[in-house]
Amino acid sequence: MDTTYITIEKSSFVYEQIIKKSRFIVQMQRVQNETEAQDFIKQIQKNHNKANHNVWTYVLGPHSEIQRASDDGEPSGTAGTPMLEVLNNNQLRDVVVVQTRYFGGIKLGAGGLIRAYAGTLADAIMAGGLVQKILQQELVIQIDYPQFEIIKYWLAEHALDLSETVFTEKVTMVVPVNLDALNSVMEQLRDLTKGQAELFKRDQIWHEVPFQRGISGQTQTRY
Template identity: 45%
Template sequence: MKEYRTLTADGMAEEEIKKSRFICHLKRVASEEEARDFINAIKKEHYRATHNCSAFILGENMEIKRSSDDGEPSGTAGVPMLTVLENNQLTNVAAVVTRYFGGVKLGAGGLIRAYAGAVAHAVSEIGIVEVKEQQGIAITMNYSQYQEFANWRTTHALEEYDTEFLADIRTMIFTDKKETQDIIDSLTEFYHGKIQVEKADFRIVEIPVH
């Protein structure tokens, strides 16, 4: 699979700009149908709102992009929202910004800043993850060797998973495929070749982007 970036989770954030309420809902989506269902659900929930503008991006290569101004002046809402998603390199994400008009007109520039800002604020609040496929490495060692394992892991910023304490200790780590051999070589050198190390299955991981 190709690596891509998306939201940490679904969520929302709200801002008030010149007495208008701007509520941004963000959702991870896997298809255009799911994105449109989400947009319609927000529209139904906020049917009294002045506008429910939207944008979404789909595909590991960000190949599907759609946006809607929902009655705002052309180009002042949907495209600025989409641009924020693009600038953050996000995909499989849908955004809806609901506006409750507060009586003060913002002008074209003000609307662009408000809608883009609402999405940027929500993305910042929720967070971003990088979705990638990593290679598993299965390690078998004795108990005295395991006492040193945490120090080695800390050096390489790796976590351990599925650890079993039996006659020997069996545990798993995961790393980017291109780094797998270097990690195995490091382990072998650290333990002078006296532990058992073998490649295992791949898995999908989500790594926070700071």
């Protein structure tokens, strides 16, 4: 299973631009399954039922194994497929995109359509921003009170954030740790406390951090 992936920063986002008098509107949303993706598509189709086209695509799953796309009446391969390629080329996952087109009277041709749909989506992704999702293990640390400040200082030095602290007979601290660093962190905590710290693994969670890079609008589709 992948322990990191990239998706859109906001849970949903809208972006639009005019290309040769045609209005292109990109709407994106994070989704966890195909039902959510299809519900989003149906809602956009309902909201823009007078549009010429509501082209859509989505990528889902731990290994991007679910991929769907529709040209919605545009010439085959000129709309949905280029949009899907943009998602894959930029390694985005768990996202659905609907790009609505209101025809402005000027035909773009097959190549022009590919560039318009792919380019507008790439611009939308750049404008909306990205995050990297990192799978972390919640590490529970139980210690005696005299060790609390020592552990707290050590965690801060190693850029590890406390998500919970509970004071009872002992101090219980919860720290999310990246999976690839977990064994090392546990070993260092045992050394630091001379084996007195009690360590437990709790839940695995997805943590988000800002992710910046250039966005590619290139596709393999050619006409």
